[in-house]
Amino acid sequence: MYKKVLILVVIIVMVFSGCSNSAKTSGDASNQQSEVKTIKIAYLPITHALPLYIENELANIDSKNFKLELVKFGSWPELAEALNAGKVDGASMLIELAVKAKEKGIDLKAVALGHRDGNVVVVSEDINSAADLKGKSFAIPSKLSTHNLLLHIMLKNSGLSYSDVNIVELPPPEMPAALSEGRISGYCVAEPFGAQSVAAGKGKTLFESHELWEGSLCCGLVLRNDFIQNNQAVAEAFIKEYVNAGLKAEQKDEEVKSITSKYLKAESKVLDLSLQWISYENLRLEEEEYNALAKYMVEAELSENPPKYSDFVDNSLIDRVK
Ligand code: ZN
Numbered sequence: 001m002y003k004k005v006l007i008l009v010v011i012i013v014m015v016f017s018g019c020s021n022s023a024k025t026s027g028d029a030s031n032q033q034s035e036v037k038t039i040k041i042a043y044l045p046i047t048h049a050l051p052l053y054i055e056n057e058l059a060n061i062d063s064k065n066f067k068l069e070l071v072k073f074g075s076w077p078e079l080a081e082a083l084n085a086g087k088v089d090g091a092s093m094l095i096e097l098a099v100k101a102k103e104k105g106i107d108l109k110a111v112a113l114g115h116r117d118g119n120v121v122v123v124s125e126d127i128n129s130a131a132d133l134k135g136k137s138f139a140i141p142s143k144l145s146t147h148n149l150l151l152h153i154m155l156k157n158s159g160l161s162y163s164d165v166n167i168v169e170l171p172p173p174e175m176p177a178a179l180s181e182g183r184i185s186g187y188c189v190a191e192p193f194g195a196q197s198v199a200a201g202k203g204k205t206l207f208e209s210h211e212l213w214e215g216s217l218c219c220g221l222v223l224r225n226d227f228i229q230n231n232q233a234v235a236e237a238f239i240k241e242y243v244n245a246g247l248k249a250e251q252k253d254e255e256v257k258s259i260t261s262k263y264l265k266a267e268s269k270v271l272d273l274s275l276q277w278i279s280y281e282n283l284r285l286e287e288e289e290y291n292a293l294a295k296y297m298v299e300a301e302l303s304e305n306p307p308k309y310s311d312f313v314d315n316s317l318i319d320r321v322k
Pocket of ligand 1: 219
């Protein structure tokens, strides 16, 4: 009799504590509170994803309700495919790729920026203005990129169009060599590949991105909407730490550089130069700047019908960060 009552009590406790839903818990309700959810975020080894590297390093120190797992990719198309297929929960990625995925019906939300500005137009010694690029080859990593939009703006400002230059898509690590060997006359790409040429004296900066597009967007932190909906508390905690990591990144101190060097290979003078160009301040994506991005994407024929700001951007997480 005593045994039956005990079993009944145990069953009632299990049902009310909800632990019958969880295979991991052992019957103690407090275990559920401490269950750690893994959040998988895709990235490319560039300085533009620096807040993620810092969050990952600091998250190893503090106890959290989530575990961050950074998943490294070698190219944007591979990263986008994994995100779109749900193999990762989110990514730090070119915002144009995310806009396009959303336009195609993948339910993604931009929850923060990766950075602001931080790109340069690098050219060979004989190029002194955008007009000098007429008839020359110019490299970008992908049509769906801020680098392509910066090229579009630079040409437009000089009364030129895409047809005036020979645009080639190259993998970013190949661009410095292509410039120094004279195969291209200029390029625009994520860092540290621009700084590599400039620091080595093999190229010069024709424009910094803010001179072409003030506060230009480039990489966004994107999460799958199903992940946000099913893991609100985890998503909130992840973004809180991400914002803190952005503030730390902006200090650009020795600790930041040492963390960065764990994730990407760059000589210290290359990294120093890259960090001079980029900003990790205020990573909230504002409506006005999204609309500027959407306008440029339509102008450059990258998108016919960009998603509305309210459909694509979810600031509810970043707005809860105190
Ligand atoms: Zn970027």
